[in-house]
Amino acid sequence: MQERKVRVRFAPSPTGPLHIGGVRTALYNYLFAKQHGGDFIFRIEDTDSTRFVPGAEDYIIESFRWLGITFDEGVSFGGNHGPYRQSERRDIYKQYVKQLLDAGKAYIAFDTPEELNAKREEIDNFQYDATTRLQMRNSLTLSSEEVEALIQSGHQYVVRFKIEPGRDVVVDDIIRGRVVINSSILDDKVLYKSADELPTYHLANIVDDHLMEVSHVIRGEEWLPSAPLHVLLYEAFGWADTMPRFAHLSLLLKPVGNGKLSKRDGDKLGFPVFPLEWHDPKSGEVSSGYREQGYLPQAVVNFLALLGWNPGEAHDEMMSLDDLVKYFDLSKCSKNGAKFDYVKAQWFNHQYLLQQTDEAWVPAFTDVLAQYGIASTPERMAEVVRMMKQKVIEYQTPQGETKKRNVSFVSDLMPLCRFFFEAPADFNREDKFIKKNWKESTAAEMAQFIDVLQTVTDFTVEGLKAVVDPWVEQAGLRPWNPWRICLVGAGLGPDMYELAAFLGKDETIRRMQYAISKLG
């Protein structure tokens, strides 16, 4: 086999938002292309005019832009193997359909969908193939004059691939090895439909991959059963020697229960299955996206790459796109389906979030803050982020229990951060933390504490430490938790000196006096 330039493609149908499994397929294609110095092509497979959804194409492009996955050619990226939208390649396909017809490798069939359905009802496991095609209305059973007449009179028809039975077709798969399927179980697939003058997936796919000089087809496992058909098509066209190599990826499975991860699972199980939020133009339904949920693209890419592949001992699991290009190995992708582990996705986001500089958090944090009607300066925001980004939040598990975990999203931060900008208004005496830490004598102690704070001239962490630490020691008190109640109103927040320094002397004392008046 001769050396060929690596050229791979990702070819979605613009029928809706991009499924996260599709994102992974695209990612693997990208990694494979980049590590071989090859090209990555973006093709739109819109041969089913009835399923076209406006906006889907732009959505897909925007998704990859966000994720940092780039294409070398294709729809909206240019290149000289175009056009890259299949609906714009009608004439090309027609010519190849004719080639097959002329060679007797395909035939014209007039059976209507209704007739076929009736046939399927009538006969169990009816299949349009060598055993049945001679009983159907097609160019094999009709004279050429009859065929011509039917076409002239406006009858719709399809072109079917004439599959020779009884042959073992071998698919040499990079991930799965040798897969053999007997051609007898294949049906005479429809390659072209006259109704919209477009080919079906199978024909368009083979013609385009050949014309675009695709060297490797990396796609989901759902295509494995039709891979032999594709091999047969390459042979029928006489392109067997440049047939791309196949790699069929295992599927992404539901995190709980059985079956593959579907578009509906996301919002049902409480996590996004789309990279970006999607607004369905027809139903108006909104599906959540990773970007809008506060995920960093690096985290999504890293997490997805590890679903079905793993660097082994070669590298730890935190990997940038560049790392992935370096270590990814298509042949070592796992053969079995991977359950979608959303908790791990959150962990990755947490890791990448902490890696960011405090400044990088500020714009998003400012947005969240604005929702609460709070404005501040970028410097103050950055300070809050610095103090709070490793703190805890409470969240609901899909099972409905309340658990705690560290901050994994910028948006997690806000509910924890109000006290930086707003004094606590009320104190809930039933709150466990307050109950435990606000005793009879506390008000008096806090009053005494205020006197001490009044003497602090340098109201910084160091300045406070210098005065307060000795007092705490000498008075033998543990004022931290009551103080926290005064300034925060709850058992959360940063180090008390840091918080006091942030609030300033006046605000700190004001809050303490207020708490004393409320809690007594």
Added chain:
RNA sequence: GGUCCCUUCGUCUAUCGGUUAGGACGAGAGAUUUUCAUUCUCUAAAGAGGAGUUCGACUCUCCUAGGGACUACCA
């Protein structure tokens, strides 16, 4: 139903005939702590079952069971 694919800790996986079966997420325990966390340390946790092949099988073969995909004038 038919065809094909798959099967290592709860989850993602490493191992390419010889290992105390390793790592990560999650779980549990402990240490640290000025709240909640973080961090650190430790622990528990796996070769679906059965036959072979072999000096030796997680690894190769077969059977069984289970899971998955496909079976459209959709991709």
